Amino acid sequence: MPRRRIGFWYRFAAVLCKPPLVVLIKRDWRGMENIPAEGGFITAVNHNSHVDPFAYAHFQYNTGRVPRFLAKSGLFKKGFVGAAMRGTGQIPVYRESTDALSAYRAAIDAVERGECVAFYPEATLTRDPDLWPMTGKTGAARVALQTKCPVIPVAQWGANLLLPPYAKKPDLLPRKTHHVLAGPPVDLSRFYDKEMTPDLLKEATEVIMAAITAQLEVIRGEKAPTTPFDPRQVRIEQRRRTRVQGKTEQHAEQHVQQKAEQEEGHGK
Structure with a gap:
C-alpha cells in the first residue's frame, strides 16, 4: 500500500510512542487491505481503554494512512501536547458551545481533502459490563452521508487488558x-x-455500530448481546427508580405520621 505524506509531527510522535508500545504489547493486526490507499475515508473504532487511541494510531500509522482524531479542544491550547495535536492535524471538539458543530465541518473538510478521519462513535469508553460496543453518536454517520466516503469499521481488543477502563495502574x-x-x-x-x-x-449509526461489533465478535470468538448497551436508557431507568423510591419513602413517612397522630388521638 503506497504511503502518503505523513509530515514531521506525526513522524516525531511515532518516534516517541512506538518504542514503548512495541515493548508493552504484542500485535495481531488484520484487515489492513481494507484501509483505502487513496481518497478520503472514515474509520469507526470501538473504545474500551485510555490506551487504545495510541495502540490504534500505531496500527493505522503502519498502513501509511494516518488518522485525524476528534479530540477535546482543551488538548490543543498549550505546551508540547497542544503543538503536537495541531501539528498532526487532529480535530478539536468544542463541547457545549456555539462551536460544537465546527468539528464536523472540519471532519468533512478533511475527508474531502483526501484524509482519514477516525471516529470513536461511542464518544467515550464503553459502559457495557463486558466491554462490547454500546450505542453510538451520530457524528460519523453525518460526515459519511454528507461526503459519501467509505466507512471502515474497526474493532480492537487487548489494550483494555493492559489498562482496563477507569483503572489507574496498568497490568504489564x-x-x-x-x-x-x-x-x-x-x-x-x-x-x-x-x-x-x-x-x-x-x-445509519446503528448499521455502523453493528459492523464494528461484528468485527469484535470475530476477534473475541463469541457473540455480542442482541441489544447494545444504551447509557441513555440506563440513566432514564435510574431516574425513574429514584423517583419511585422517593415516592415510596414519602408514602411511608406519611403513613408513620398518620399512625402516630391516630395513636396520639386515642391517648387523649
Whole structure:
C-alpha cells in the first residue's frame, strides 16, 4: 500500500510512542487491505481503554494512512501536547458551545481533502459490563452521508487488558496482545440523497455500530448481546427508580405520621 505524506509531527510522535508500545504489547493486526490507499475515508473504532487511541494510531500509522482524531479542544491550547495535536492535524471538539458543530465541518473538510478521519462513535469508553460496543453518536454517520466516503469499521481488543477502563495502574505482565480487525466498508448507500433526519442518522449509526461489533465478535470468538448497551436508557431507568423510591419513602413517612397522630388521638 503506497504511503502518503505523513509530515514531521506525526513522524516525531511515532518516534516517541512506538518504542514503548512495541515493548508493552504484542500485535495481531488484520484487515489492513481494507484501509483505502487513496481518497478520503472514515474509520469507526470501538473504545474500551485510555490506551487504545495510541495502540490504534500505531496500527493505522503502519498502513501509511494516518488518522485525524476528534479530540477535546482543551488538548490543543498549550505546551508540547497542544503543538503536537495541531501539528498532526487532529480535530478539536468544542463541547457545549456555539462551536460544537465546527468539528464536523472540519471532519468533512478533511475527508474531502483526501484524509482519514477516525471516529470513536461511542464518544467515550464503553459502559457495557463486558466491554462490547454500546450505542453510538451520530457524528460519523453525518460526515459519511454528507461526503459519501467509505466507512471502515474497526474493532480492537487487548489494550483494555493492559489498562482496563477507569483503572489507574496498568497490568504489564504477562505481555498483552493488541488485536485489530478492520472490516470492508459499511454499505450506507440506502441512506444517500435523503434528508438527514434524526431517525435516519440514528439508523445509519446503528448499521455502523453493528459492523464494528461484528468485527469484535470475530476477534473475541463469541457473540455480542442482541441489544447494545444504551447509557441513555440506563440513566432514564435510574431516574425513574429514584423517583419511585422517593415516592415510596414519602408514602411511608406519611403513613408513620398518620399512625402516630391516630395513636396520639386515642391517648387523649
